Amino acid sequence: MSLAxxxxxxxxxxxRIRADIEKRILTGEWPPGHRIPFEHELVAxxxxxxxxxxxxxxxxxxADLIERRRRAGSFVRRPQHQSAVLKIADIRAEIxxxxxxxxYELIHxxxxxxxxxxxxxxxxxxxGKVIAIxxxxxxxxxxxxxxxRLIDLSSVPEAATADFVREPPGSWLLHHVPWTEAEHTIxxxxxxxxxxxxxxxxxxxPCLVIDRxxxxxxxxxxxxxxxxxGDSHRLVARFKGG
Amino acid sequence: MSLAxxxxxxxxxxxRIRADIEKRILTGEWPPGHRIPFEHELVAxxxxxxxxxxxxxxxxxxADLIERRRRAGSFVRRPQHQSAVLKIADIRAEIxxxxxxxxYELIHxxxxxxxxxxxxxxxxxxxGKVIAIxxxxxxxxxxxxxxxRLIDLSSVPEAATADFVREPPGSWLLHHVPWTEAEHTIxxxxxxxxxxxxxxxxxxxPCLVIDRxxxxxxxxxxxxxxxxxGDSHRLVARFKGG
DNA sequence: TTGACTTATATGTCTAGACATATAATCGTG
DNA sequence: CACGATTATATGTCTAGACATATAAGTCAA
Numbered sequence: 173m174s175l176a177x178x179x180x181x182x183x184x185x186x187x188r189i190r191a192d193i194e195k196r197i198l199t200g201e202w203p204p205g206h207r208i209p210f211e212h213e214l215v216a217x218x219x220x221x222x223x224x225x226x227x228x229x230x231x232x233x234x235a236d237l238i239e240r241r242r243r244a245g246s247f248v249r250r251p252q253h254q255s256a257v258l259k260i261a262d263i264r265a266e267i268x269x270x271x272x273x274x275x276y277e278l279i280h281x282x283x284x285x286x287x288x289x290x291x292x293x294x295x296x297x298x299x300g301k302v303i304a305i306x307x308x309x310x311x312x313x314x315x316x317x318x319x320x321r322l323i324d325l326s327s328v329p330e331a332a333t334a335d336f337v338r339e340p341p342g343s344w345l346l347h348h349v350p351w352t353e354a355e356h357t358i359x360x361x362x363x364x365x366x367x368x369x370x371x372x373x374x375x376x377x378p379c380l381v382i383d384r385x386x387x388x389x390x391x392x393x394x395x396x397x398x399x400x401x402g403d404s405h406r407l408v409a410r411f412k413g414g
Numbered sequence: 415m416s417l418a419x420x421x422x423x424x425x426x427x428x429x430r431i432r433a434d435i436e437k438r439i440l441t442g443e444w445p446p447g448h449r450i451p452f453e454h455e456l457v458a459x460x461x462x463x464x465x466x467x468x469x470x471x472x473x474x475x476x477a478d479l480i481e482r483r484r485r486a487g488s489f490v491r492r493p494q495h496q497s498a499v500l501k502i503a504d505i506r507a508e509i510x511x512x513x514x515x516x517x518y519e520l521i522h523x524x525x526x527x528x529x530x531x532x533x534x535x536x537x538x539x540x541x542g543k544v545i546a547i548x549x550x551x552x553x554x555x556x557x558x559x560x561x562x563r564l565i566d567l568s569s570v571p572e573a574a575t576a577d578f579v580r581e582p583p584g585s586w587l588l589h590h591v592p593w594t595e596a597e598h599t600i601x602x603x604x605x606x607x608x609x610x611x612x613x614x615x616x617x618x619x620p621c622l623v624i625d626r627x628x629x630x631x632x633x634x635x636x637x638x639x640x641x642x643x644g645d646s647h648r649l650v651a652r653f654k655g656g
Numbered sequence: 657t658t659g660a661c662t663t664a665t666a667t668g669t670c671t672a673g674a675c676a677t678a679t680a681a682t683c684g685t686g
Numbered sequence: 687c688a689c690g691a692t693t694a695t696a697t698g699t700c701t702a703g704a705c706a707t708a709t710a711a712g713t714c715a716a
């Protein structure tokens with residue numbers, strides 16, 4: 173028999189320290205505001221060097237589980253209910269993850285000079301060209317979401333050469349634009365006649381709306397509105413405690 | 415003069431290394447998949463020890479900006495659009511932050527033995543007592559949200575002694591229960607007659623729903639449903655890039 | 657009491673090494 | 687060519703120190 177004696181091969185020491193402290197916080201044994209043992213105390217308790225406990229504490233601080241204050245010590249932070257991690261999966265991934273077949277359909281694609289309302293929606297001042305796209309995503313041939321998108325061509329000139337007939341613009345952008353930042357706004361509306369027709373639902377049915385605004389550095393990339401039938405779609409946000 | 419040659423007191427070295435790399439990723443100079451210089455190369459470039467560049471790279475890895483692979487190197491990860499930080503503020507804080515006056519009203523509070531549907535909603539198997547609460551939050555005396563909550567008394571026995579007449583249950587729990595985890599589910603519905611009456615909106619108006627399920631370790635704490643008039647409330651989730 | 661000054665101390669950062677370990681790449685062999 | 691064994695190497699973890707620095711706490715004078 174090899175050397176895996178008991179539980180799994182123990183993780184590294186700093187991870188064990190980190191997990192020990194995390195457990196005491198999670199169970200409430202060390203409530204918010206509680207002062208965690210000083211580094212030199214943990215050094216004594218675990219018989220290791222200060223750098224090792226420092227690494228454990230630094231990671232806990234980066235995860236917002238504790239707060240470190242010079243000369244004072246490290247303290248358990250109070251839970252941040254107001255901050256949760258929202259998973260907004262790529263639509264294709266979301267549908268295939270459910271074991272359903274993904275379908276995509278371009279409704280229209282238009283290249284045009286940015287109108288005033290385009291500029292407002294993209295948050296840019298200068299005139300320029302944009303691509304306006306409407307398309308539909310479906311699962312097992314049932315409409316799943318309708319997408320309404322604007323791409324700023326001055327930020328993504330390559331987009332002019334893509335026709336978006338086979339590949340959804342979201343996936344195309346993901347593969348052609350480097351790292352981006354994004355902001356999502358979630359709201360609820362009732363389906364108007366156009367949405368009702370495209371999604372094959374009743375006029376007045378509740379819909380979940382995600383408006384996603386994406387940019388890189390100071391440059392706007394794209395603004396997109398996704399409309400989901402309210403009874404078939406939910407967003408799940410999980411609080412991240414480490 | 416010491417060795418701080420140019421600009422202001424530069425941040426610490428590892429932070430500068432981290433920022434340098436981050437910038438190249440953000441601008442797209444190093445696209446997803448690109449191999450970041452090896453630690454020993456960065457050591458040479460910055461003239462520091464390996465621990466210093468290791469700390470910079472470890473933090474970038476913890477922030478999911480890069481991926482580290484033994485023997486292979488460190489690589490820029492592709493943007494994780496599917497993960498965003500959702501701010502779900504405390505309702506009182508949210509309203510007062512808008513400069514409006516906060517109002518709270520208890521509609522009913524009932525202590526009872528858990529019914530089958532209570533147990534299902536809380537995700538517990540054993541019978542026990544619960545508190546069921548309905549209340550309303552308002553801004554400048556206009557209904558803002560209606561709250562429907564279940565508290566598991568076997569997890570939070572002290573809740574039996576709180577009347578929730580002045581203090582909303584969310585805020586009470588925040589101050590009486592240690593660290594918790596939570597899961598939020600967001601969906602859209604139309605107002606039924608009861609919701610329409612409490613929120614003073616039309617029947618059939620769109621509403622945003624947040625279902626929050628909170629627990630600590632294995633113990634369920636509370637399940638709450640918040641219903642917001644769809645035209646007056648939005649959730650904002652910002653992509654966290656580090 | 658209050659404000660200015662001093663001191664003690666916990667964290668923040670860094671070094672120049674060390675050994676461990678996973679794995680990409682290479683080499684041999686059937 | 688296929689596949690197993692070997693090797694090289696980049697990262698992972700750790701040490702025993704060092705000095706820097708912010709700041710809580712104490713000291714002292716106005």
